[in-house]
Amino acid sequence: MGIKGRRSQEIHDVVGIGFGPSNLSLAIALEEHGESTPGRPVTSRFFEKQPAFGWHRDMLLPSTTMQISFLKDLVTFRNPLSRYSFVSFLHASNRLVQFVNNQDFFPTRREFHQYLEWAAAGLADRVSYGTEVTAIRPVTEDGGDGPPDLLEVEVRDGDGTVRVVAARNVAVSTGLVPRLPDGMGGHERVWHSSEFLSRFNERDPEELRRVMVVGAGQSAAEITRFLHDALPHAEVGAVIPSYGYSIADDTPFANQVFDPSAVDEYYFGTDRARDAFWRYHRNTNYSVVDADVIRALYQRSYEEQVRGTRRLRFRNLTRVDAVKGAGDETRVVLRSLLDDTVEETAVDALVFATGYDGLDPARLLGGFDRHFERDAAGKHRVERDYRLVSSSGMTCGVYLQGGTEHTHGLTSALLSNIAVRSGEIADSIVLRRTERELDRAGSVRKASSAA
Numbered sequence: 111m112g113i114k115g116r117r118s119q120e121i122h123d124v125v126g127i128g129f130g131p132s133n134l135s136l137a138i139a140l141e142e143h144g145e146s147t148p149g150r151p152v153t154s155r156f157f158e159k160q161p162a163f164g165w166h167r168d169m170l171l172p173s174t175t176m177q178i179s180f181l182k183d184l185v186t187f188r189n190p191l192s193r194y195s196f197v198s199f200l201h202a203s204n205r206l207v208q209f210v211n212n213q214d215f216f217p218t219r220r221e222f223h224q225y226l227e228w229a230a231a232g233l234a235d236r237v238s239y240g241t242e243v244t245a246i247r248p249v250t251e252d253g254g255d256g257p258p259d260l261l262e263v264e265v266r267d268g269d270g271t272v273r274v275v276a277a278r279n280v281a282v283s284t285g286l287v288p289r290l291p292d293g294m295g296g297h298e299r300v301w302h303s304s305e306f307l308s309r310f311n312e313r314d315p316e317e318l319r320r321v322m323v324v325g326a327g328q329s330a331a332e333i334t335r336f337l338h339d340a341l342p343h344a345e346v347g348a349v350i351p352s353y354g355y356s357i358a359d360d361t362p363f364a365n366q367v368f369d370p371s372a373v374d375e376y377y378f379g380t381d382r383a384r385d386a387f388w389r390y391h392r393n394t395n396y397s398v399v400d401a402d403v404i405r406a407l408y409q410r411s412y413e414e415q416v417r418g419t420r421r422l423r424f425r426n427l428t429r430v431d432a433v434k435g436a437g438d439e440t441r442v443v444l445r446s447l448l449d450d451t452v453e454e455t456a457v458d459a460l461v462f463a464t465g466y467d468g469l470d471p472a473r474l475l476g477g478f479d480r481h482f483e484r485d486a487a488g489k490h491r492v493e494r495d496y497r498l499v500s501s502s503g504m505t506c507g508v509y510l511q512g513g514t515e516h517t518h519g520l521t522s523a524l525l526s527n528i529a530v531r532s533g534e535i536a537d538s539i540v541l542r543r544t545e546r547e548l549d550r551a552g553s554v555r556k557a558s559s560a561a
């Protein structure tokens with residue numbers, strides 16, 4: 111493995127790291143900006159480590175639905191006339207009429223995935239798949255020791271070759287990070303929900319006779335329902351830390367926390383206001399389940415009771431204490447919060463649907479991270495335009511799509527606001543480029559009048 115060149119010939123205005131929905135939306139915003147100002151396009155390049163476009167593929171379970179309206183697509187809230195809207199996709203797929211007849215604001219995740227793939231295909235010339243960004247370094251274009259004005263982005267291709275591309279800005283959009291409770295990983299029969307379908311499909315279903323799902327969020331409930339359908343011979347256990355699944359509040363007033371205007375209110379609000387957002391509205395998204403999935407699970411359980419053959423078992427107020435590999439067996443230790451009793455049981459598969467940590471740019475920035483300011487809680491300070499606040503006067507920028515819950519609120523890791531956020535980032539990149547060029551022109555004028 112060797113580095114092909116210190117710097118590519120071209121300096122991109124922006125390099126996007128990751129090509130999930132957030133950076134796909136940014137790529138479209140930049141393209142549409144270019145169309146409105148021909149001659150001064152913003153040059154961009156995106157790198158995605160997956161071999162092809164994919165959005166949480168391992169959770170594309172049958173009949174799971176989106177948790178946002180189809181109108182909160184990649185573009186509509188920013189530009190309702192965009193050709194990359196969900197409605198355009200339906201039209202191109204000859205399904206617009208049928209979609210309307212179906213009268214459902216919430217498409218299946220499978221259909222939304224088709225939409226995202228269709229949009230990604232329209233921008234294929236800007237993306238390199240199968241390439242992982244491994245480092246970012248600040249440099250100066252003239253090689254001097256002034257504040258950095260350029261970023262070197264190290265990219266590893268599928269064959270292991272490492273090359274470096276240069277950019278004025280990067281947009282970090284590497285997504286959520288799967289979270290397993292400490293010390294529970296490393297067993298063949300223990301999976302995280304983020305890898306569910308791949309791991310499930312590797313196994314012979316006949317061998318899966320005792321399966322268990324940990325967690326009381328949307329992932330846990332969907333996987334429990336799936337396993338109950340897919341393994342009619344199996345005992346399906348659900349380990350729920352609460353008394354029962356709680357409903358995801360998607361009623362209209364609460365849903366306003368995902369409005370574009372709520373981002374300003376959160377960002378410029380007091381600490382007490384930000385705290386209230388979380389205290390009152392965490393249940394719009396975390397550790398909650400859509401009502402239809404809750405009802406489907408309860409109905410299954412009740413039918414089993416009526417039939418007198420129970421294989422779906424909910425262990426409420428229970429947490430996992432430990433996972434043990436014992437010879438050929440995997441055993442899970444469950445602790446009831448009711449009476450503190452401990453039960454140990456063998457499982458053929460144990461799925462931790464225990465959620466995710468937010469994007470943390472420090473993982474990618476490495477030593478470069480020390481250029482960025484942190485708040486009193488140790489979290490990155492982020493400008494309203496999603497740019498990390500730097501302490502070294504650098505003119506190049508690191509933008510975040512994700513990892514900004516503490517500054518911009520609940521939409522940070524969701525799709526609800528990506529159309530607007532991408533537009534704001536695109537505008538910021540263009541504005542700061544203009545300011546930089548004016549500064550440079552001003553310095554040249556000053557130097558020549560002094561001469």
Ligand code: FDA
Binds near residue numbers: 133512525
């Ligand atoms: P996302 O995780 O989608 O994409 C990040 C990309 O970066 C990945 O493709 C990854 O491979 C790539 N990458 C990571 N590191 C890299 C590197 N170093 N170099 C190159 N590439 C790299 N939200 C919502 O609003 N409505 C919904 O219905 C749902 N549904 C939903 C289902 C499931 C199962 C989950 C887990 C989550 C959701 N979400 C959601 C929330 C989810 O965060 C959101 O839908 C998007 O995935 C956010 O898009 P991003 O592009 O930011 O991240």
Ligand code: NAP
Binds near residue numbers: 175395465
């Ligand atoms: P989540 O909402 O964070 O839920 C994680 C669950 O795991 C919580 O119930 C949590 O309990 C529990 N948990 C954590 N550690 C545990 C432990 N040691 N023992 C027992 N339980 C433990 O995660 P998620 O369900 O993966 O959802 C993440 C995001 O993806 C959300 O935005 C969700 O809406 C989205 N999603 C969407 C879809 C869809 O669109 N159809 C599908 C799946 C997920 P505590 O509350 O006690 O922490």
